[in-house]
Amino acid sequence: MESKAKSMWKGSWKQGTGTISTDSKVLDEQPYTYATRFEDPKGAGPEELLAAAHAGCINQALSNIFGQKGYLTESIDTTVSIKLGRDDREKLQIKASHITSKIKVDGVSDAEFAELAEIAKAGCTISRALNIEIILNAIKI
Template sequence: MKKQATAVWNGTIKDGKGHLTSQSGVLKQTPYNFVSRFENGTDTNPEELMAAAHAGCFSMKLSADLTAAGYHPEELTTTSTITLDKGVITKSDLELIAKITGITDEEFQKIAKTAEETCPVSNAYNLEIYLKAILL
């Protein structure tokens, strides 16, 4: 499988602006710019998209691993926070809140850690990953 997205950028780094379009159409000329990346703008930015990809991939991998182990995940809510420090993306903090009936916290932590380590996006990112997993 191959997926693609296209970025169009016009202008200088600080004064320019761009937009992103994804193959699925979920992103359709979605704006991004310097202010949204390095200050407090309201448009998207690469780090936000990385965070969405990591949270989504990890949640799906964990669901697959839990199902394979005989559990039925009711809800997995994952937040990824990507850190950009001095122009370098250094870290993804994953915070997971899970509702799963019939699993011990010890087993849950073990499966969650394995999912974090084997998630395709985790493996694609060359950065520190920290997982905080909470079982309700």
């Protein structure tokens, strides 16, 4: 399996404009700028797309891991916040992915719930691709 996306950019870093597209056309020339990426939370940007990808991946990983142990996840509601910071050379860097997952599942003890959530976090393909701190706050509802 292979997933594809593309981006086009015109102009300088702060004054330029660009678009982001996916092969599936879920995003089709979605515009983005320096401002939508770093200043205004309303608008497209690579970090926002990474957050969405991580949330979707975590949801499926949680459902899979709980299901392997015989537990049906009735619902999983996940929010991911990608944290930007600066490295030791003052260059922008993604520093962390903060995940909050509210999981409705019956029959699992609190200890096993926490263990399975950590297994899912570690096994999610997006988590495995990232070389950053990943923090999961799994809440049983």
